Amino acid sequence: MSKTTINPPPNRGPLVSVKITDVAALAGVAPMTVSRVLNTPDRVSELTAARVRAAIDQLGYVPNLIAGGLSSRRSRMIAAIVPTIASPMFNEPVQTFTALMGEAGYHVMLALSGYTPGGEDRLVRAILARRPDGLLLTGAHHSAAIRALLADARVPVVEIWDTAEHPTDVLVGFDHAELGAAVAEFFIAGGHTHFAVLSARDPRAAARGTGFVARIRQHGLTVVAERVLNAPSSIEDGRQGLRDIVASLAPRTALFGSSDMVAFGALIEARKLGISSPGQLAVCGFGDFEISRSTEPPFTTVRVDGAAIGRIAAEQLLARINGAATPGRVLLPFEIIPRSST
Amino acid sequence: MSKTTINPPPNRGPLVSVKITDVAALAGVAPMTVSRVLNTPDRVSELTAARVRAAIDQLGYVPNLIAGGLSSRRSRMIAAIVPTIASPMFNEPVQTFTALMGEAGYHVMLALSGYTPGGEDRLVRAILARRPDGLLLTGAHHSAAIRALLADARVPVVEIWDTAEHPTDVLVGFDHAELGAAVAEFFIAGGHTHFAVLSARDPRAAARGTGFVARIRQHGLTVVAERVLNAPSSIEDGRQGLRDIVASLAPRTALFGSSDMVAFGALIEARKLGISSPGQLAVCGFGDFEISRSTEPPFTTVRVDGAAIGRIAAEQLLARINGAATPGRVLLPFEIIPRSST
DNA sequence: GCGTGCGATGTTATCGATATCATAATTCGG
DNA sequence: CCGAATTATGATATCGATAACATCGCACGC
CATH class of the missing domain: 3.40.50.2300 (Response regulator)
Incomplete structure (x- = not known):
């Protein structure tokens, strides 16, 4: 569809390396004064500071933070x-x-x-x-x-x-566990009785899933499917996840996905399989990524102020x-x- | 939806800073030998290397790359x-x-x-x-x-x-310009005569757009709309972009979006507006992001091997x-x- | 008019490693 | 067995900046 081209490299000029002593010499001050101009300008008179800055510009001096860091023991x-x-x-x-x-x-x-x-x-x-x-x-x-x-x-x-x-x-x-529990409560408040969760193989996603499941069991309700996905999980993981659990779904199931990518994937696959949302499958994601907001229809998610x-x-x-x-x-x-x- | 909690900070132990001379002393070798064990192990006998490594472990020595970098003039x-x-x-x-x-x-x-x-x-x-x-x-x-x-x-x-x-x-x-031209050719080969482009305000996206438009004009065909979006552009930018140009669209238009986000947004908005794709609006994105592959239906894009x-x-x-x-x-x-x- | 204090600048030592050269230990061919 | 080559290790100088302290000059108050 397009070509691969190779050209020869350009030549480079002579090697130069300006240091603080060069600037100091040109400005007629001690190296320490140059350092002060750069780091604590308040402690230098405006006149010398100007001379030093001129020298810095003229020489194109770029301070060496490696040396500075060693000396000051601060790497910035x-x-x-x-x-x-x-x-x-x-x-x-x-x-x-x-x-x-x-x-x-x-x-x-x-x-x-x-x-x-x-x-x-x-x-x-x-x-x-x-x-x-x-x-x-x-x-x-x-x-x-x-x-x-x-x-x-x-x-x-x-x-x-x-x-x-x-x-x-x-x-x-x-x-994260509390967040999962809050999603469970949210679904339960909506009248749901059957639940599923798709979680990435990552400690924090797992905590959200565990919190979700625990709260549901506390209420004596049913988790029909629980599945672990790759981390970070993709849309495709969400689609595959839904295919994997589709046989277990109740006529009306509430699904918690460990990220909006997962939730989006699940929604796409559900639509393809003719499962209506939110009618047959309610879905909540996590992250409030743009996709949850800007897709059509937008879907429910949990927002954290990143x-x-x-x-x-x-x-x-x-x-x-x-x-x-x-x-x-x-x-x-x-x-x-x-x-x-x- | 959740609380904000503040706890006091923990206390910290005494300050330690192990350096290469400490390791050398413990291992009974010169600092230079420790340096060699870390950087050029081939040049040290296996016996001393083992002693040095033991000392490093015992002291929990972490080399200081700032010092090393200053000395070797290589920052790695x-x-x-x-x-x-x-x-x-x-x-x-x-x-x-x-x-x-x-x-x-x-x-x-x-x-x-x-x-x-x-x-x-x-x-x-x-x-x-x-x-x-x-x-x-x-x-x-x-x-x-x-x-x-x-x-x-x-x-x-x-x-x-x-x-x-x-x-x-x-x-x-x-x-990028050639890429845009190739997309134009692709559309033209598909029998298109009317075109539109949505491009992010970014030099390379602009080059793709310009290449696209130029090729179309070379063929004497019509660009019905050309619009610049934010960079990096979002799905929402793509949706808004489509709304902005919808009045200019021909009954059958081919749209090039400067990224898959833009293309996806345009497709969503088109669907919402009742514009069929590819029938009334053909769309090509750029980037082969996951969304182009995993959404339903998947959409055409240009892939570069990142x-x-x-x-x-x-x-x-x-x-x-x-x-x-x-x-x-x-x-x-x-x-x-x-x-x-x- | 002179000490005091402060602002501006300079001097010296040092940060922690490695390049380089020097030296000691070892190998090996003849 | 011996000298040259080779390997293993050590000593010293240095990378480029800044911390800490020293010094200088000048304003100001009494």
Whole structure:
């Protein structure tokens, strides 16, 4: 459909590397003064600062943060670990967090842990080798090895998107089991008596599913099907999931999907199979992804304020970095958004 | 719907910071030997290596890459700049690239430039301050300031997802204009005579749209509507786009959307408005996102092998870092995947 | 008119690792 | 068995910035 082309590489000019002493020499000041112009401009007279800035521009000086970091023992870098960016789930918190930390002078290094257990261990070691000034972790349940590493490293840590009795440091999340239970109550209030759940193979999705099922059983009602899907789960996983459980469905069943992708897949497959929604199959997703809102008809989901999580995480982490005592745990609310699928 | 809770923070233990000299002392060797065990194990006898490894484990030593980087003048870090992770567009290349560079011993620092022009400038400066060993840029058209910075920095650069006559260093991408033209030909071959395009406000989406329109005009055929959307564009943008142009549509129109999100939105809105597809409105998206495949019915799109771009970018960049001469330009093919919407 | 204090700048030591060169231990062919 | 090549390890200097302390000059108050 199109060609593959290969051209030769261009040549490059001579190697140059401007350092702080070069700038200092040109501006006729000590290197320390250049450093002050860049880091604590208030402590330099406006006159010299101008001379130094001129020299910086003239030479195209770009400070070396590696050297600066070694000397000051501050990397001005934050590492953020999320399971994946292939799902819209973590976009909001990560983007907000990154933007706010950026304003505060920190770069955020994003790392993907995947959903394979143990993938996190190597990653955390590798990341700590860069001496981040802070850490953002997705999830609050980590291996003993990681806990030990983090404790030794003395790095401020904020855990998001989860809850735990004793967070490593600061936690900003919500209670997944309670959320599942709330979805159960929502369905029950709608008169449902038969339920199903499709959950990704991921600890937090599992917690939502467990909370859902537990509450239903508390009410003495029936869970007709429960199925575990890939993580992160795709639309196709949701479709396949529905095909797998279709034989078990009651004439009127309420389905909880662990993400909006799953719920959307289930809805598509139901429509294809001639199962009406919400009549025969009520569906609730999770995440309030755009697809839940903008598809036709839009479907019911649970919204968590991802931007708020990112913002509070940034605030808490900055407070922690600056040595302030901060609350150990911030649990945020969630909200069921009823739409046409229930 | 749920509560907000705040608990006090936990206390932390004493501060420790193990360094290479501590490990060396415990193992009874010189620091340099510890360094060799970690970086060039072949050059150390198995016996001493074992002793050193034992000491490392016992002390929980995590090497300081900041110090190592200053000394060796290699950061073992690659910076990757993409416009956004809110769209599935760049997932495949980025994930593949990150995984491969990771295997080669490099960490990838992901940075988001957004679609605002000029956002890239500050970002590149900030990133160069960390002295990355290589750079991955999305897009091949940069400001003069950036070009100068990159040239001075002498960093290997690979540009992806675009084409340009004279790439900064290495380029791995495809020709967006040609892609748009191919979609035009595809529609024309299907007997279409009236066309519309919805394109995101982003240089590469614009190139696809322009290529599409140009080819249609070459054939003397009619473009009934042309509209620019937000970048990155959402399903809702696609829906709104279709509403905006619906009055201009011919009884049988072929629509090219700059991404599958746009195409999906247009299809949803068309269905809602009672416009049949492909009968009255044929639609082709771009990206082969999951939604194009897994929705019902699936719709036509153009696929680019994102994983291949990521892989080749990693290979080329590694070759560049290791001083090899590499091709300046690799253009990859694309493929139109006909489905039920055309 | 002179000490005091403060703002502006400079000097020196250091951050924690690795490049490079030097040296000790070992192997091996003839 | 011996000297040269090879392997394993150590000593020293250095990467480029900043923390901490020192110094200088000037304004200001009494």
